Amino acid sequence: MTDYKKDFPLLKDSQVAYLDNAATAQRPLAVLEAEKAFYEKYNANPLRGLYELGMEATDRYEEARDTVRDFLHAAKSCEIIFTRNTTESINLVAYSYGLNNLKAGDEILVGIDSHHSNLLPWQMVARQTGAAIKFLECEMDGSFTDEAIENAVTPKTKFAAVTHISNVIGRVNPVEKIIEKVHGVGGVVLVDAAQSAPHIPIDVQKMDADFLAFSGHKLMAPMGIGVLYGKENLLNAMSPFLTGGEMIESVTREGAVFAELPHKFEAGTVNGGGAWGLKAAIDYLNSIGFEAIEEKENALTALAMEELKKIPHVHVIGSQDPKEHNGILNFTVDGVHPHDIASILDGAHVDVRAGHHCAQPLLAHLGVMVTTRASISFYNSEEDVLRLIEQVKNIRRLMGYDE
Amino acid sequence: MMNNTFYNEILTDHNLHPAHKKKLEDANLVLEGVNPSCGDDIILELKEENGVITDGAFVGSGCAISQASVDMMLELIIGKTKEEALQLADLFSRMIKGEAKGDELEPLEEAMSLADISKMPARVKCAVLGWHTMEELLEKEAEKNL
Numbered sequence: 001m002t003d004y005k006k007d008f009p010l011l012k013d014s015q016v017a018y019l020d021n022a023a024t025a026q027r028p029l030a031v032l033e034a035e036k037a038f039y040e041k042y043n044a045n046p047l048r049g050l051y052e053l054g055m056e057a058t059d060r061y062e063e064a065r066d067t068v069r070d071f072l073h074a075a076k077s078c079e080i081i082f083t084r085n086t087t088e089s090i091n092l093v094a095y096s097y098g099l100n101n102l103k104a105g106d107e108i109l110v111g112i113d114s115h116h117s118n119l120l121p122w123q124m125v126a127r128q129t130g131a132a133i134k135f136l137e138c139e140m141d142g143s144f145t146d147e148a149i150e151n152a153v154t155p156k157t158k159f160a161a162v163t164h165i166s167n168v169i170g171r172v173n174p175v176e177k178i179i180e181k182v183h184g185v186g187g188v189v190l191v192d193a194a195q196s197a198p199h200i201p202i203d204v205q206k207m208d209a210d211f212l213a214f215s216g217h218k219l220m221a222p223m224g225i226g227v228l229y230g231k232e233n234l235l236n237a238m239s240p241f242l243t244g245g246e247m248i249e250s251v252t253r254e255g256a257v258f259a260e261l262p263h264k265f266e267a268g269t270v271n272g273g274g275a276w277g278l279k280a281a282i283d284y285l286n287s288i289g290f291e292a293i294e295e296k297e298n299a300l301t302a303l304a305m306e307e308l309k310k311i312p313h314v315h316v317i318g319s320q321d322p323k324e325h326n327g328i329l330n331f332t333v334d335g336v337h338p339h340d341i342a343s344i345l346d347g348a349h350v351d352v353r354a355g356h357h358c359a360q361p362l363l364a365h366l367g368v369m370v371t372t373r374a375s376i377s378f379y380n381s382e383e384d385v386l387r388l389i390e391q392v393k394n395i396r397r398l399m400g401y402d403e
Numbered sequence: 404m405m406n407n408t409f410y411n412e413i414l415t416d417h418n419l420h421p422a423h424k425k426k427l428e429d430a431n432l433v434l435e436g437v438n439p440s441c442g443d444d445i446i447l448e449l450k451e452e453n454g455v456i457t458d459g460a461f462v463g464s465g466c467a468i469s470q471a472s473v474d475m476m477l478e479l480i481i482g483k484t485k486e487e488a489l490q491l492a493d494l495f496s497r498m499i500k501g502e503a504k505g506d507e508l509e510p511l512e513e514a515m516s517l518a519d520i521s522k523m524p525a526r527v528k529c530a531v532l533g534w535h536t537m538e539e540l541l542e543k544e545a546e547k548n549l
Contacts, residue, residue, distance in 0.1 A: 339466040343410070355440070398410055398415075399415050
């Protein structure tokens, strides 16, 4: 297997088996250097300066936008809005689209596997507009059947908030089918791609998503830069989310004419260094290629699942096929609380997430309260996975059980 | 490599075989304590007579640290006066914050084994759940009697 850890300063000489990649990725040197370079070579306030350096900063920022456009296979750069993260992207749509377009009698369809950040904004919209939340329910292995989609979408479905890959299940959801069905009744669909963007190619045009959101930090970019893709006609019709500097054409004492897309949605000084870092992250990811990424992640996931299955009292959530996990493995150990598991693993420098993974309705639906999640990235090694397994094998004995 | 020394026999024994995990039929002080971050949820029941805690028990579920800690606490406070119990709670709380160390901790007996949790901020709430619930319960009771 190719060793990618050498590209990551934090992992290169570290003892840590970092298996919390679904929470946030590590950053390769190329990203760290890009962010530094932005401030060393191009720093001025993007979109404002009428001098050479200011234009350099603007060019870098817009180059980053073009890179994201290509990454998502969007038609136009103006459909790419930079935000802080997925949560902010979704909130932008909830406030600017949801509050103004939804009303009592409408249904907002939300996937039961949604992260809280793709549920709470819609609960807010429902409270304020009188629209009703309806859930698209999954099977016990986290899959969505055609029948479930068929039944969930009604003539009242005016909006759907769906997840491309759940941070608990790891499977690629049939978003195209859901989008087609919702479009069939005249509804609009937002896809949460926070967990999919780092693992699989995304084509917003082929998918026909109306909105799609992801975070840079899960994709090896700096924290604090995220993306909202929106179809141009929808974004144009929406009012700004935040108002203030550099999102206007003109301002009078009484009002303002807002700027064109995408700047209408980017009020205040932007995260230029973050955007340039995101570009570097996408370039780095492309240099490896999704094919190689998937191959490595699937191989490591298969190894982890194979070994976990051999350990008594350990249960893996979701599909039994490693290829349907995208590196995301949630598991339980009978009689041991996930927070104890995470603390014990931490003692061996194995970093995992434990808890409800911001998906309490999904876990309740699956009948588990809390789980432990190991999430694998292409830059993890076989050794990382084997260290996890070795520790999980001992957990029950360490907690006082006979086996 | 292991630095989590509190995952030892004292903790696992209190977690798997808690002496005080039961319903207390004649309890006169009852309060629920919840730690949403871990999902720890306990109901603490005490029997108090003339300022002395004569019996105590808990029911609930949660991580090993929360469950073992409340069991150790009950072991300590049964037979003690309310004031003594609150003093122990204060000492435990200071131990978990890393403010009390060494010989000073002797009165905590087995609960001293949780001292290293002071180095794990994410688990502090688990360790203090039972103790905070008891403090709240006794303080509420004191207010009522004013």
